Amino acid sequence: xxxxxxxxxxxxxxxxxxxxxxxxxxxxxxxxxxxxxxxxxxxxxxxxxxxxxxxxxxxxxxxxxxxxxxxxxxxxxxxxxxxxxxxxxxxxxxxxxxxxxxxxxxxxxxxxxxxx
Numbered sequence: 001x002x003x004x005x006x007x008x009x010x011x012x013x014x015x016x017x018x019x020x021x022x023x024x025x026x027x028x029x030x031x032x033x034x035x036x037x038x039x040x041x042x043x044x045x046x047x048x049x050x051x052x053x054x055x056x057x058x059x060x061x062x063x064x065x066x067x068x069x070x071x072x073x074x075x076x077x078x079x080x081x082x083x084x085x086x087x088x089x090x091x092x093x094x095x096x097x098x099x100x101x102x103x104x105x106x107x108x109x110x111x112x113x114x115x116x
Contacts, residue, residue, distance in 0.1 A: 018108050018111045019104075021111065022104050022107040022108045022111055023104050025073045025077065025107065026104050026107060028073060029066050029070045029073060030043055030044075030045045031045070032069050033058070033062055033066045036062070036065070037057070037062070041057045042057070043056070043057050043058060043100075044100075045100065046100060047099065047100055047101030047104070048099055048101065049100045050098065050099055051098065051103055052091060052095075052097040052098060053098065063097065064085075067084050067090075067097075070084060070103075070107060071083065071084055074107070074111060078111060080111060080114040082107075082110040082114050084106075084110065087106065087110075
């Protein structure tokens with residue numbers, strides 16, 4: 001069956017909904033982790049904010065905490081089970097945890113693969 005414009009539009013809407021959901025979920029997780037940090041160490045909910053590496057304010061425990069918050073919120077709000085820690089390159093240099101924006105993009109991919 002060939003895809004009509006309606007199918008393409010539905011897919012784009014689904015993808016944009018996933019992107020908005022991923023952004024909201026990641027930003028909420030950042031807020032939750034920030035509650036545990038002194039104000040000088042809190043991270044910005046901004047696409048360019050580093051999450052891992054030497055420029056990040058998060059230690060490894062807080063980074064894992066952020067990931068778990070995101071997994072839990074995806075399951076709770078979207079009823080989709082994902083395991084972010086199963087991603088083979090999650091903690092690599094240049095990987096999905098390099099910045100908030102890369103993490104959101106990674107979450108969108110996982111949400112879309114879990115809902116198709």
